[in-house]
Amino acid sequence: MFKTKRFWVSNFGFRASNLQGFKIMGLWYSVSAILLLTFLVVIGIEGMGLVSFFTIFIPYAALFLFVVGxxxxxLKWATSPVPFHIPTVSGQQRSLSWIKADNIDSPYTTGGVVKRLALDILLFRPLLKNEKVEMQAPQRxxxxxSVLLWFGAMAFHWSFLVILLRHLRFFLEPVPSTIVILQRVDSIFQGLIPVIYITDIIILVALGYLFVRRIIYPQVRYISLSSDYFVLLLILGIVLSGVLxxxxxxxxxxxxxxxxxAMLRLRPVAPKEVNLLFYIHLFxxxxxxxxxxxxxxxxMPGIFLSPTRNLTNTSRNQRHINPWDYPVKTHTYEEYEEEFRDSMKEVGLPIEKG
Ligand code: HEM
Structure with a gap:
């Protein structure tokens, strides 16, 4: 119901109309930021000749920030206490022997957890459960x-991975044969369309879809932040500069x-006379x-540390005790009845004793 346009307009019309303009501003901020950053490289390289700054200092600084961050x-996630057993499940939990349990959607063994994580990470299975809800005829x-989102996410992430693996040819000498084979398979249509890789086409289409969907669906646009547009545009910039x-x-x-x-050997030397696009790509x-x-x-790393995904669902077989539980002063029903028996009798409330 929440996803129908009519429902949206009638129920959130006021807030949405107030915030639509604001929300779309996030897109323009991101577009402006990307243009400004491109301009910075052009000025830095062409105008000021800061080749070493852009090809040595910035990449090392970025890598340092990445590793530390x-x-x-x-480590912060890993050291956060998880006192409760909170796996999210969407299948039958193991209980009585004659009830069929689901060891993937409600994993009760470590093997089940590993299988579920592998399916989540490699096949993006949870996205298939991201259901579209539509109000057809009244009360239906x-x-x-939402298969399209699943397909777009799969296409984007897998082609990104293949592109990264192909890039290893720049950093390894000799280039491992697996990378060479991967590159050949990826450029299987080379005779037809000179030099473009299949993954380049797939990633461009997938990125286009992921970007456009944030703009055309009012609900997705409503929850999109500047940072969502920014990351998509940044990756689009990397891919476009690479393809060009x-x-x-x-x-x-x-x-x-x-x-x-030379960067890998920590004896950096700035490249000479490479195309400006390379500096943009690298920046x-x-x-x-x-x-x-x-x-x-x-x-990406978070999914491995998420207690909702990496715990077994054994709450019916095992008692999970919060390690910080301290004795709490309780007042049992028996004590309560003892205290109020006469009054309870008087007003005709059922009592257990006497
Ligand atoms: C986030 C990481 C990166 C992404 C997503 C990316 C993406 C791409 C894409 C899509 C292409 C088009 C051709 C192809 O698919 O191979 C490309 C080309 C290129 N990339 Fe990257 N790239 C990345 C990192 C790097 C790095 C670290 C370097 C530095 C060595 C680099 C240097 C190049 C060069 C020189 C080309 C032109 C290749 C050619 O003409 O064959 N890229 N990149």
């Missing part, structure tokens, strides 16, 4: 799985590889890396 947040509520380097404005890949290897990547621990991109 990532460790800080993960329909629940439909690949297809139109070629860069000297030998220079790039020499720079990458956006550095921003993404530095921003990662501060952003909701931390859902």
């Amino acid at each position: 990532f460790l800080y947040r993960v 509520l329909l629940f439909k799985p 380097m690949r297809l139109i404005y070629k860069v000297d890949l030998v220079q790039v590889k020499e720079w990458a290897m 956006f990547i550095s921003l993404l890396v530095a921003y990662f621990p501060l952003s909701k991109l931390m859902h």
Whole structure:
């Protein structure tokens, strides 16, 4: 019901109309921020010649912030007390032997937890449960799985991973054969469309969908923050600059590889005369890396530390005791009845004794 446009307009019309303008401002802030950052690189490289700053200082600083921020947040989560047993489940819990239990949606063994996490992480299974609710004819509520969002998320994350793995060719010498094979498979249509990788097309379409969906669906737009648009635009900037380097404005890949290897050996040397697009690509990547621990991109490590996902559901087989439980002064029913028996009798309330 909440997802129908009519319901939205009639019930949230006042708030939505007040906030629509504000919400869409987040998009414009992000677009302006991306344009400003691109402009910064152009001025920095072309106008001020700050090549070492953009190719050595910024990437190292970003990596430092990433490692420190990532460790800080993960350690903070890891040391947070989890006194309660709170797995989220959507299947039958194990109880009596004749009731069929579901060891994936309500895992009762560590193996079940591992299977559920693997399905969540590799196949994004929870997104299939992100149901669209629609009000069809009066009083007819329909629940439909949101397959498009699942598909978009799968396409985006998997192509991102393949692109990252292919990039290892810049950092490893010799390039492992698995990376070479991956690259060949990814460029299987090379004869048809010169040089563009399949994953490049998929990621562009997926990013386009994930971005447009935040704008065209009023409900999603309502809950979208500037940071949601910003991260999508930043990744879009990285991908577009990469694809442009690949297809139109070629860069000297030998220079790039020499720079990458020197950075890894901690004997950095700035690349000479590479295309401006490479500096934009690298600056956006550095921003993404530095921003990662501060952003909701931390859902990536977070899922492993989430007590709602990594605990077994054994609350009927085992007693889970809060380690900090302290003796609480209680007043049992028997004591209560003892105290008020006469008054209870008087007003005709049922009593257990006497
Ligand atoms: C978040 C990480 C990154 C993403 C998402 C990304 C994305 C992309 C994409 C989509 C392309 C188009 C061609 C292809 O798919 O290979 C590309 C090309 C390129 N990227 Fe990246 N990239 C990343 C990190 C890096 C890093 C760290 C470097 C530094 C060595 C780099 C250097 C390049 C270069 C030189 C090209 C042109 C490749 C060619 O002409 O074959 N990228 N990038």
